[in-house]
Each structure stands twice: as structure tokens, then as C-alpha cells.
Amino acid sequence: MRGCPGSGQLAAWDNSNGNQKIINDMHYTKSLFTALLLLPFTILLSSCDDNDVTGPDDPSQVPSPPDFSQLQMETGIFTHGGAAAKLAGQEPGILAALNAYPENLMNLAAEPEADPFQLASFLVTMVESAYSLHTTYATFFTLNAVPGVVEVSGNEFLWNYSVQDPELGETVDITVTAVVQGEDVDWNVIASADLEEGGFEEQHIIDGTSAFDGSFGNWSINFDVPEEGFTYTSTAIWDSDEGQLEKLDISTSLTEDETGFYQHTNGVYTLDGTNASISNGQLQSPEFEGEGYFGDIDITQPFTVSWDTEVGNGTLSIDGQSLCWDEAKAAVDC
Numbered sequence: 515m516r517g518c519p520g521s522g523q524l525a526a527w528d529n530s531n532g533n534q535k536i537i538n539d540m541h542y543t544k545s546l547f548t549a550l551l552l553l554p555f556t557i558l559l560s561s562c563d564d565n566d567v568t569g570p571d572d573p574s575q576v577p578s579p580p581d582f583s584q585l586q587m588e589t590g591i592f593t594h595g596g597a598a599a600k601l602a603g604q605e606p607g608i609l610a611a612l613n614a615y616p617e618n619l620m621n622l623a624a625e626p627e628a629d630p631f632q633l634a635s636f637l638v639t640m641v642e643s644a645y646s647l648h649t650t651y652a653t654f655f656t657l658n659a660v661p662g663v664v665e666v667s668g669n670e671f672l673w674n675y676s677v678q679d680p681e682l683g684e685t686v687d688i689t690v691t692a693v694v695q696g697e698d699v700d701w702n703v704i705a706s707a708d709l710e711e712g713g714f715e716e717q718h719i720i721d722g723t724s725a726f727d728g729s730f731g732n733w734s735i736n737f738d739v740p741e742e743g744f745t746y747t748s749t750a751i752w753d754s755d756e757g758q759l760e761k762l763d764i765s766t767s768l769t770e771d772e773t774g775f776y777q778h779t780n781g782v783y784t785l786d787g788t789n790a791s792i793s794n795g796q797l798q799s800p801e802f803e804g805e806g807y808f809g810d811i812d813i814t815q816p817f818t819v820s821w822d823t824e825v826g827n828g829t830l831s832i833d834g835q836s837l838c839w840d841e842a843k844a845a846v847d848c
Contacts, residue, residue: 550800572659576671577692577699580728582649585626585752585759587642587783588790588823591843592635597649630837630845634819636832640797644779648748651735653704654718659690669694697726701733729754743771760785777801791820811835 572824663670673690689704703720717738724731730753738745748766754761765780781795795817807813812833821828826841831846838848 516533529648562812573670576661576664576666577694578661579652579656579659579690579701580724580727580731580733582645582652582750582752582754584757585728585754585762587638587645587759587762588785589638589642590823591821591826591828592638593601630830631828631839631843633811633813633832633837634821634828634839636808637795637813637817637830637832638792638819640779641764641781641795644781645746645750645762645764647766648733648735648764650735651746651748652720652733655688655705656690658688659692667722671807694726699724699726701789714741743769745769758784758785773801782810788822788824789820790823791818793818795819 522690543614624812630810654677658677661675663673663675665674671692671694674688676685676687686705691704693700701719701720701722701724704716704717705714707714709834714737717736719737720733720735722731722733724733732749732751734749735747746768747816751761751763753761762783763781764783765778767778769775769776776795777799779797781792783792784790796814798814802814803812815833817830817832818831819828826843828839830837836848838846840846
């Protein structure tokens with residue numbers, strides 16, 4: 515079987531009606547990603563040539579990168595968070611994750627008092643958005659690692675391709691290597707982009723191990739644009755059963771030296787039946803420090819959120835306070 519891998523489109527989220535304060539806080543972050551990550555693509559195109567290597571007759575013998583978009587948290591009670599994850603998972607592209615801050619959440623910063631459910635919704639969505647960003651990068655750099663065009667040598671599988679920007683004609687050269695070790699697969703992704711404005715030299719973008727079927731694993735992503743002082747790192751450790759994400763330890767960081775901006779988000783999501791939680795959660799950024807966010811609660815402090823995925827009630831612990839809500843999402847005594 516010979517052929518070119520498919521293409522993807524970027525999805526965008528309209529945040530125009532959101533709270534202006536957070537929009538201003540996030541605007542330059544979005545611009546930074548869009549301009550500096552060299553991925554302002556509306557369509558992803560893969561290049562093919564006469565040297566494409568035919569893969570095995572049985573595609574099931576070829577490992578596939580984990581499909582993080584199919585492994586999502588059970589956040590249905592938080593309408594905003596669930597929608598953000600679904601949007602980012604629909605189509606690979608940097609804009610999908612950058613705009614994973616739903617417009618209704620932008621209004622929460624002006625709350626004079628801490629509404630337990632709204633605050634929990636905001637924090638859950640921030641963690642979910644961090645995972646969406648990890649998902650977006652993993653998808654972008656491995657999108658074309660498919661059975662149809664692969665070089666096979668024993669237990670090693672190799673893909674070489676270029677992702678193109680059809681408007682600017684620039685390319686990102688990508689090499690994906692997968693080594694099968696029993697039921698596990700070791701993954702490595704190397705990429706480079708020699709762009710006239712802010713390209714990056716060859717880098718080891720992804721390093722990870724996962725089950726052959728992608729049900730569990732540990733993936734790290736590191737991306738650096740030295741000329742712009744931009745750095746992005748993330749680590750996802752996950753475990754699932756029959757497509758249901760049961761545990762996810764996610765940690766992401768991004769920095770931009772010129773402006774001094776940074777944002778670090780982490781959390782450990784677990785699901786046991788209908789009981790879901792995010793523990794060891796924290797959102798660290800100067801943009802969320804100080805007063806003006808959810809009354810007198812410091813939202814940069816560590817937090818734990820627990821909720822029933824069916825009933826809808828839950829609890830939140832943050833900044834020395836315990837807050838609870840019922841199935842109607844109304845505040846109640848804990």
C-alpha cells in the first residue's frame with residue numbers, strides 16, 4: 515500500500531465575547547503561539563515522493579502513536595471544559611488548543627464571591643486545556659506516522675515527511691521512530707524548520723513509551739525557539755481501559771523570555787466509576803496573581819476538585835477553603 519497521509523485543518527474558537535481582562539491576559543499568549551510556533555496552518559499537507567516505502571501487508575503490525583484526542587476526562591458536568599477538550603480533539607492544529615478557553619469562562623474573573631461550581635469549572639478547564647495543548651502538539655508532529663508510508667527494519671519503524679504551510683510555502687521536516695519492545699513501543703520524534711523568520715534547528719521534540727494499543731504510557735514533549743526566547747514542555751502519564759481514561763498526570767509549562775511571561779499548569783486526574791477528581795492541581799502564572807479573581811481566593815494555590823460524573827455534585831479545596839455544590843450546581847455547606 516502506497517500513498518500520502520491525510521491532512522488536517524485547524525479549528526478556532528471565537529473568544530470575542532469573553533471578559534476583556536482575561537482576554538487581554540491571554541491575547542499575547544495566543545499570538546505568541548500562532549506566530550512563534552511556526553504552525554499558523556489552515557491545512558496540513560504532507561509531501562510524497564517516489565521513495566515512499568510500502569509498509570507491511572497487515573497494517574495492524576505497525577504501531578500507531580497514542581490518540582490522546584480519544585482519551586478524554588469525564589468533565590461533562592463542566593459544560594465549558596468538556597467542550598474545550600472535544601474541540602481540540604476534533605482536528606489537529608495549534609489554534610484548537612490555544613483557543614481552548616471557552617468564552618463563558620472569561621466572565622468568571624469578575625465574580626465578587628467565589629461560586630464553588632464556577633470556580634471548579636474554571637480550574638478543571640485550565641487543566642483540561644493544558645492536556646489539549648499536549649494533545650495538539652503530539653498530533654501535529656505525528657499526524658503522518660501511518661502504516662501506508664513507513665520504512666521497516668526488524669522491530670523499528672521509521673517515518674520521514676515534511677509538513678507544509680500552503681500559504682507561505684515553508685516546511686517543518688519531521689522524523690518519527692517507533693521501536694517495538696514486546697507489548698510496548700518507544701517513540702522518538704525529531705523535527706526542524708529552517709524558516710526565514712524565527713525557524714528552529716533540529717530538535718528532539720517527543721520522547722515517550724506507550725502500550726502498542728496506546729492504552730497507557732508516558733510521553734514528554736519539548737519545543738524550543740531560541741531566537742524568540744520561547745519554550746514549551748509537557749509530560750503526560752496516562753492509563754486507560756477500553757478507551758476510558760482512568761488516570762492522567764499532566765504537566766505543562768510555557769515561557770517567553772522577552773515579556774517575562776510564563777504559565778505552568780499541572781494536575782492528576784482519576785476516574786473510579788462515577789467518581790472523578792483532579793488532585794495536585796495548580797495554575798501558576800503572574801496573569802492570575804493578585805486580587806480580582808473569584809473574591810479573595812488565590813487561584814494560583816494548589817487545589818483538589820472532586821465530582822460525580824452522573825449526579826453532578828462536587829467539592830473543591832483551594833487556598834485553605836473547602837467549597838461544595840449540589841446536583842443543581844448551587845453552593846451548599848460542605
